[in-house]
Amino acid sequence: MRPLFGLLYTVLFFSYITAGLFIVFHFARYSLKRSSAVLGITLFLVVFSILIFTNALLFFSLPIDAILPQSF
């Protein structure tokens, strides 16, 4: 079960990263003012990095085998 959940979490993690990259790209490319692009990107990345980091830490500290049943 652990490898399966590891794989699922990897997919989820890369989805977060992809969404984050698209948001940063849009701010950088389409903002009308450079200052608002910098502010938006900085704000997004700071909070996003903290959330992603804690999410990964929490996932790897989960006792997956203890939480889920061993067999169905």
Place this chain on the structure above:
Amino acid sequence: MPHISSRYHFRGQHENEQVLRVIHRHWFNIFVHFLVILIFSFLLIASLLVLPVLFPEMFDAKNARFFLFVENTFFILLWIFSFLLWIDYSFDVWIITNERIVNIEQKGLFVRHISELNFSRVQDVTATVEGLLPTVLNYGDVLVQTAGEEKRFTFRQVADPYQVKDIVMKLSKSVLDDDLHKMVNALHTDKPQ
């Protein structure tokens, strides 16, 4: 009319083109969406504080970590969603320059429509404010009737639509007056002696 071109620049802006106004949808439009986000955030924080107190037997060491992981995942999704909402709001813009109106519509992340209207093609401008909240907060639509392929150009839910209408009418009239002057000068030049 004072211009704000030094602060704003958009793709496709001509060399001597001056940005006069940059117009977004009224703040109330995004406030409603962010209110939903705030309510969800509040519920998540409340569950984080209240549930361990109400159900302490359920929150042993392993369950508490799982609960925190789920909460953190929801916060990430809320954060991404709120920025997607902000992108949809702030990148939907109408830019009035000294030459034309440019409408940039951002629909999600992967769909972007850009249309423009030269003032010489403006035929008629109508401002519409309908409803209690739009009347109180002074926002509504400005409909520009055009002679171009796109028959109608719409400013949706913009603040102070009457002022936007006046600006478009004045700029349209000044372009027509310029054209008229040029025609009159051309006629005077060609007049036989």
